[in-house]
Amino acid sequence: MDERKYLxxxxxxxxxxxxxxxxxxxxxxxxxxxxxxxxxRYIASQFGAGFMESVxxxxxxxxFVGSLFYRSADGQCLAQSLSAIRAFSKxxxxxxxxxxxx
Numbered sequence: 739m740d741e742r743k744y745l746x747x748x749x750x751x752x753x754x755x756x757x758x759x760x761x762x763x764x765x766x767x768x769x770x771x772x773x774x775x776x777x778x779r780y781i782a783s784q785f786g787a788g789f790m791e792s793v794x795x796x797x798x799x800x801x802f803v804g805s806l807f808y809r810s811a812d813g814q815c816l817a818q819s820l821s822a823i824r825a826f827s828k829x830x831x832x833x834x835x836x837x838x839x840x
Contacts, residue, residue, distance in 0.1 A: 757808070760804075760807055760808060760809075764807040767803055767807065768800060768803055768804050768807070771799050771800050771803040772796070772800045774799075775795055775796045775798075775799045775800060776796060778795055779792045779795045779796050782795055805817075
């Protein structure tokens with residue numbers, strides 16, 4: 739058998755994740771946002787909001803909160819990825835051109 743020993747720091751623990759970056763705490767945030775937006779949709783439907791307005795009222799906040807917690811393969815959330823893209827596009831580019839050898 740391959741016995742490997744790992745040194746794990748004292749304050750580090752594992753956590754259960756449904757999807758990469760979305761654990762129990764994040765799921766509670768997303769579900770509570772969905773329920774609050776359903777309540778807002780119900781109130782808006784009393785004032786005559788149509789189907790598309792209702793869908794936008796429910797989907798937009800839920801997607802926004804979910805995208806804040808979702809982590810990509812490199813461990814960055816969507817907000818960090820967008821800020822990294824913005825910082826990269828603002829940076830001065832340096833292009834190295836190779837000359838012809840004659």
